[in-house]
Amino acid sequence: xxxxxLQNITFNIFxxxxxxxxxxxxxxxGFIFFNGIQALNWEFISLMPENGMxxxxxxxxxxxxxxxxxxxxxxxxxxxxxxxVFMNEYAGENIFKKFVNxxxxxxAGVPSIVFGLFGLAxxxxxxxFGISIISGCLTLAILILPVIIRTTDESLKLIEPSIRNAxxxxxxxxxxxxxxxxxxxxxxxIITGLILSIGRVAGETAPIIFTVVAYYLPEIVxxxxxxxxxxxxxxxxxxxxxxxLVKSREIAFGTALVLMIIVLTLNLLAxxxxxxxxxxx
Amino acid sequence: xxxxxxIIESIIYACGTVSALIVLFxxxxxxxxxxxxxxxxxxxxxxxxxxxxxxxVEKLDASQIKKIFEGEISNWNELGGTYDSIYTFTLxxxxxxxxxxxxxxxxxxxxxxxxxxxxNNTGVIAYLPRKYVDSTITTIDISNIEFKDIALGKEWYPxxxxxxxxxxxxxxxxxxxxSIGAIMLAFPLGIIIAIYLSEIAHPFEKNxxxxxxxxxxxxxxxxxxxxxxxxxxxxxxxxFQLDMGESMxxxxxxxxxxxxPTIISLSADSIASTPRELKDASLALGATHLQTIFGITIPYxxxxxxxxxxxxxxxAFGETMAVLMVTGNSAIFPESIFQPVRTITATIAxxxxxxxxxxIHYETLFVLGAILFCFTFIINLLASFIANRF
Numbered sequence: 001x002x003x004x005x006l007q008n009i010t011f012n013i014f015x016x017x018x019x020x021x022x023x024x025x026x027x028x029x030g031f032i033f034f035n036g037i038q039a040l041n042w043e044f045i046s047l048m049p050e051n052g053m054x055x056x057x058x059x060x061x062x063x064x065x066x067x068x069x070x071x072x073x074x075x076x077x078x079x080x081x082x083x084x085v086f087m088n089e090y091a092g093e094n095i096f097k098k099f100v101n102x103x104x105x106x107x108a109g110v111p112s113i114v115f116g117l118f119g120l121a122x123x124x125x126x127x128x129f130g131i132s133i134i135s136g137c138l139t140l141a142i143l144i145l146p147v148i149i150r151t152t153d154e155s156l157k158l159i160e161p162s163i164r165n166a167x168x169x170x171x172x173x174x175x176x177x178x179x180x181x182x183x184x185x186x187x188x189x190i191i192t193g194l195i196l197s198i199g200r201v202a203g204e205t206a207p208i209i210f211t212v213v214a215y216y217l218p219e220i221v222x223x224x225x226x227x228x229x230x231x232x233x234x235x236x237x238x239x240x241x242x243x244x245l246v247k248s249r250e251i252a253f254g255t256a257l258v259l260m261i262i263v264l265t266l267n268l269l270a271x272x273x274x275x276x277x278x279x280x281x
Numbered sequence: 282x283x284x285x286x287x288i289i290e291s292i293i294y295a296c297g298t299v300s301a302l303i304v305l306f307x308x309x310x311x312x313x314x315x316x317x318x319x320x321x322x323x324x325x326x327x328x329x330x331x332x333x334x335x336x337x338v339e340k341l342d343a344s345q346i347k348k349i350f351e352g353e354i355s356n357w358n359e360l361g362g363t364y365d366s367i368y369t370f371t372l373x374x375x376x377x378x379x380x381x382x383x384x385x386x387x388x389x390x391x392x393x394x395x396x397x398x399x400x401n402n403t404g405v406i407a408y409l410p411r412k413y414v415d416s417t418i419t420t421i422d423i424s425n426i427e428f429k430d431i432a433l434g435k436e437w438y439p440x441x442x443x444x445x446x447x448x449x450x451x452x453x454x455x456x457x458x459x460s461i462g463a464i465m466l467a468f469p470l471g472i473i474i475a476i477y478l479s480e481i482a483h484p485f486e487k488n489x490x491x492x493x494x495x496x497x498x499x500x501x502x503x504x505x506x507x508x509x510x511x512x513x514x515x516x517x518x519x520x521f522q523l524d525m526g527e528s529m530x531x532x533x534x535x536x537x538x539x540x541x542p543t544i545i546s547l548s549a550d551s552i553a554s555t556p557r558e559l560k561d562a563s564l565a566l567g568a569t570h571l572q573t574i575f576g577i578t579i580p581y582x583x584x585x586x587x588x589x590x591x592x593x594x595x596x597a598f599g600e601t602m603a604v605l606m607v608t609g610n611s612a613i614f615p616e617s618i619f620q621p622v623r624t625i626t627a628t629i630a631x632x633x634x635x636x637x638x639x640x641i642h643y644e645t646l647f648v649l650g651a652i653l654f655c656f657t658f659i660i661n662l663l664a665s666f667i668a669n670r671f
Contacts, residue, residue: 007571011481017470018477021545022493024538028500028508079296086297090290100301107304109592109661110654111599112502113626114307117633117650121310125638142303149300175286196499203501206601206626210633232503236602239507249511256507260500267499 029260036257039250045258053216053238054247058255060220064228065202065262068212071137072144072201077194080145084152084190089178108146112206115143119211132225136212143207144197151193155186188277192270199266203259205232231259311654315647318431322423323444323641324408330443331399331407334419338362342424344436346444349406357404370398370407371443408443426641431648437612437623439632439642447645451612453652455529455622459604460597462533462618463540467597468590470537471544475586478545479553480574491546498542506606509535514607523619527609530618535603540593547592551585551668552578588668595660599653601626625653 047057083104091097119139129135159182167177183190214227215237238252323343324330330341338360341349348354350369358364375384379394396415399405406421407414414420426447434448474494478487513534518526555578563573579586609621610631629646636642 003569003572007569010571011477014473014477014481018474018482018490021470021474021497021541022490025493025497028505028538029496031508031512032504079299082293082296083300086293090293091297100297103301103304105665106658106661107300107307109595109599109657110304110307111601111626111657113599113601113629114311114650114654114657117314117629117647118307118310120633121314121647122306126310145300145303173286175290179289199499203499203503205501205503206630209630232501232602235507236503236606239510240606252507256504260504263499263501264496267496 032253032256032260035253036260039254040257044254048219049216053251054244058231058234058251058258060217061229061231061234061255062258063220064213064230065232065259067133067228068136068140068208068230069198069201071133072140073194073198075137076141076144076148076197079141080148081152081190081194083145084149084156085178085183087149087153088156089174089182104146104149107142108150112143112204115139115207116210118142119207124211130225131210131212131214131227132223133212133228134224136208136228139207139211140201140204143204144200147197147200148193151197152186152190155189155193156182158189159185188274191277192274195266195270195273199263199270202262202266203232205236208233231255231262235259308651308654311647311651315644315651317639318426318447318641318644318648319428321426321641321644323426323430323447324423325442325445326640327411328408328443329411329414330421330423331395331405331409331414331418332421333399333403333405335403336362336419336421338421340422340424343426343430343444343446344434344448346423347436347438347441347446350408350443365404368402368405370405370409372409428648431645432652435614437628439636439645445641447641449625449628449645449649449652451614452623452625452628452649454614455608455612456598456624456626456653456656458615459529459532459536459608459622459624460594462529463536463597464590464594466533466537467540467544467593471541471589471593472548472586474541474545475548475552475589476574476579479549480570480578494542494545497538498546501602502539502600503602503606505535505539506603509603509607517619521619525609525621527607527621528619529608529615529622532604532608532622532624533618535607536597536600539600539603540597543596544589544593547589548582548586551582551589554585555581584667584670588664591660591664591667595657595664598660599626599657601630605630625649629653 044057045062046059048059050056087097087100091100116139119135119142123129123135123138124131163181163185164177167181172180208230212227213230213233217227217229235252235255238248238255241248324346330346332338336357338357341360345354345360349367354360355367356364357367370378375391375395378398383394384391392413392415395407395409395413396418399407399418423444431447431449432453433450434446435450436446436448437452438446474490478490482490509531513531514526516526517523517528517531517534559577559581560573563577564570568576604624605627608624608627610623610627611621612623612628613620615622629649632642633646636646
């Protein structure tokens with residue numbers, strides 16, 4: 001009986017601790033939501049910042065984050081997916097595959113600020129792109145590359161060998177098998193991973209500080225060579241530079257909420273896409 | 282058609298190779314940008330230190346120069362020279378020591394006056410632009426910067442003149458301390474939640490908790506930093522009656538939240554992989570569920586749990602924005618968890634923007650980046666080694 005009691009007590013303590021993590025998430029998200037919602041209105045998301053960024057909206061920062069997301073996706077998706085295809089379909093079980101695997105795994109563990117240093121050294125200075133959209137997107141693309149490679153690799157692993165064999169038996173080439181049969185079947189898992197990696201792009205700050213963002217831009221410039229404002233950096237600036245603490249706090253809360261909405265929408269979208277595509281079959 | 286397939290297949294090979302080489306590129310460029318600092322002298326570009334020709338001291342290092350100009354070293358005999366008081370002379374002394382007539386209308390006699398001044402004062406040390414110091418004047422040699430100056434030096438004042446102090450030990454130490462603090466908070470919590478998730482929770486409960494944990498890992502670090510700045514920092518300040526809440530403790534609390542999802546999901550995977558037969562055997566022998574968890578499951582999963590914890594440390598160690606916003610950023614050796622600390626990541630993020638490209642400060646920050654990279658590289662290798670080993 002005492003053993004049973006001890007077990008019950010322990011399990012209930014464990015349950016309480018586990019639910020505390022729910023409480024933490026609720027507190028963090030609730031805190032940002034309820035404070036941010038007061039700042040959020042149509043003007044806030046559609047206007048330029050004014051009066052030393054203490055008034056007006058955060059439109060350029062939202063636009064900047066969207067530009068970063070699109071630019072990074074254009075670079076990282078094809079390279080990452082093809083590298084994932086290489087890992088699972090083309091590389092034999094040899095030392096080179098092990099090498100690629102080790103390297104991409106290590107790339108996944110590199111701190112984000114190191115990507116910022118790399119982007120500054122290589123894209124901004126060495127290639128001379130300067131602090132620009134192209135430098136920022138290339139840096140962020142490298143950051144999410146290991147995530148995309150891994151998701152693609154793992155999604156392709158889930159496809160049964162018998163399906164590949166059936167394709168070969170019908171006379172299809174390796175190329176036809178990979179691109180006609182295997183990749184379409186793995187599509188839903190891959191697309192989920194891609195959307196999740198975009199969420200990461202939207203929230204990253206450290207890699208973009210030295211490669212693309214500007215503290216403040218008076219007007220929107222459409223050029224690959226120009227810097228831009230981005231939500232995470234804007235949040236950092238508004239929460240740490242305290243000229244007018246009350247006003248900047250309010251803008252910071254609004255910025256945090258918009259950023260969280262984008263990131264959470266992408267997360268939910270990833271889950272939704274997966275459910276939708278798997279039901280369609 | 283065949284040719285098109287061949288082309289795309291070679292592109293696939295190229296993508297795989299490029300992805301593998303990126304890590305090597307990162308290493309190469311970090312070291313390339315950082316290594317320039319090691320054959321430089323810790324003094325501002327274009328400046329020199331001139332002394333009287335009878336001065337016996339041949340060489341000075343960065344910390345000696347700092348101590349001389351701050352008055353901590355006031356006699357040459359402390360540096361192995363003759364017994365003679367040290368007088369410092371810098372550009373700002375030019376107008377007080379010499380009259381306008383002495384200098385000439387266009388400062389044409391400046392070099393001559395400086396030369397005379399140095400000749401007449403045996404104890405002088407002059408920090409001047411090289412162009413004002415004639416080649417006949419004795420200049421003192423300054424030791425080159427070495428790796429140990431950065432890794433073991435205790436003073437971080439990279440923008441101080443005349444000699445930048447680039448000792449990063451307090452910063453490296455700060456990173457280590459904050460990460461250890463974070464893991465001490467996150468480890469017990471993470472393990473308990475992982476056990477609950479994989480051994481105790483109902484499937485429905487488990488799904489909800491997993492979703493919540495994924496949500497936690499999706500929150501951007503700058504949002505954690507913002508939350509920390511506005512909630513955790515004042516909380517720490519008021520709870521412990523401190524002058525300021527930006528402290529190692531606040532940093533560790535925020536970092537533990539960031540490290541938690543890594544620890545939980547990897548440990549839970551490892552715990553769930555314990556073979557069913559082992560657990561059944563234990564239960565069949567009369568052990569309770571609780572005894573089975575602590576007697577069979579945890580010992581079986583220990584390498585996975587350890588590996589997850591190490592990866593959690595790596596996650597905390599490399600985190601930038603959250604730490605930058607809540608730890609207070611003073612480059613000191615903290616005496617308690619309530620004092621501010623400064624980490625490697627925060628130092629790079631806050632100072633790289635101001636450092637001029639190719640200067641000592643800029644290159645030192647790249648050396649710090651390389652040190653950070655090496656730390657996390659070792660942590661990752663260690664984690665995968667442990668996961669495969671036991």
